[in-house]
Amino acid sequence: MMGKERIDVLLFNQGLASSREEAKRLIMAGLVYHGTEKVDKPGTKITMDAILTVKGALHPYVSRGGLKLAKAIEAFSLSFEDKIVLDVGASTGGFTDCALQHGACFVYSLDVGYGQLAWSLRTDQRVKVMERTNFRYADPDWFDPRPQIAVMDVSFISITKLFAKLKEILIPEAMIVTLVKPQFEAGVEAVAKGGIVRDKAIHLQVIQDVVQKARDVGWQANGITFSPIRGGDGNIEFLLWLTSQDGTSFPQITQKDITDVVELAHQLAQ
Known part of the structure; x- marks a missing residue:
């Protein structure tokens, strides 16, 4: 049975964030999706083979x-x-x-x-x-x-x-x-x-x-x-x-x- 992992950890492991902290920011900014579903809680656990995507930029402004x-x-x-x-x-x-x-x-x-x-x-x-x-x-x-x-x-x-x-x-x-x-x-x-x-x-x-x-x-x-x-x-x-x-x-x-x-x-x- 496939194990589960926190979404912020998976995002980092999949190379979609440069750090765990950036992964959390991306998730809390509403930019991370599991399939078509937006995920907004960094601590939520999903299967380790889940495909995550980041839609949009973390910094659309001159600073965060x-x-x-x-x-x-x-x-x-x-x-x-x-x-x-x-x-x-x-x-x-x-x-x-x-x-x-x-x-x-x-x-x-x-x-x-x-x-x-x-x-x-x-x-x-x-x-x-x-x-x-x-x-x-x-x-x-x-x-x-x-x-x-x-x-x-x-x-x-x-x-x-x-x-x-x-x-x-x-x-x-x-x-x-x-x-x-x-x-x-x-x-x-x-x-x-x-x-x-x-x-x-x-x-x-x-x-x-x-x-x-x-x-x-x-x-x-x-x-x-x-x-x-x-x-x-x-x-x-x-x-x-x-x-x-x-x-x-x-x-x-x-x-x-x-x-x-x-x-x-x-x-x-x-």
């Missing part, structure tokens, strides 16, 4: 960060068509590229660093490069026209410190899609050696705290999911969709929504 925003757009059914977007923590531009490929007409690409943004975006007339810029001290006058959507992927700072500034700069009916990185939201005592947060309870608490602090300054949480790929240090990260409390009518997420997402993220990470 674009895959994170792409998942949020799909999971929350968001439209970026003809929207003016602010990308906070743009780095090489994965979020900026994803926003443009999903129809955004203009993106402010802002980062405290310098020289990181991909050349293809740096020379794109739809992109305003805002380097060496700390968003905490941004002036609303810098943004004309005002952004309708903010996307964020920041490190070494809690995203909760930026919510009030976003209220100042975005239009009243704006929305935010932000990466939630537990390693930068949890207290120092909760972060293990190497900057990893593995505790499910801490992930739950971090998301709850972020949602509450967003509410405190006029944002409401409408969607939560997990990132399709881990952070560079191996951390599980999450994607949160927020809308302004000024006149929006989307249903808000519940405690069960948060719990279910954290549980699934941990199951798939095993």
Whole structure:
């Protein structure tokens, strides 16, 4: 009787991924098929003679960060068509590229660093490069026209410190899609050696705290999911969709929504 093996191991063994970690990313990005059936759980075991295929590229954007925003757009059914977007923590531009490929007409690409943004975006007339810029001290006058959507992927700072500034700069009916990185939201005592947060309870608490602090300054949480790929240090990260409390009518997420997402993220990470 033919033995069984994990799908991520088979994908690597068949030469379709350069490493087990890349195999997991391909699977979680929805690019791996067993026959005509999409497989999305790296730990699922199938027969060792199974024929797997990879459809599409793992990196359709200038960096893998674009895959994170792409998942949020799909999971929350968001439209970026003809929207003016602010990308906070743009780095090489994965979020900026994803926003443009999903129809955004203009993106402010802002980062405290310098020289990181991909050349293809740096020379794109739809992109305003805002380097060496700390968003905490941004002036609303810098943004004309005002952004309708903010996307964020920041490190070494809690995203909760930026919510009030976003209220100042975005239009009243704006929305935010932000990466939630537990390693930068949890207290120092909760972060293990190497900057990893593995505790499910801490992930739950971090998301709850972020949602509450967003509410405190006029944002409401409408969607939560997990990132399709881990952070560079191996951390599980999450994607949160927020809308302004000024006149929006989307249903808000519940405690069960948060719990279910954290549980699934941990199951798939095993």
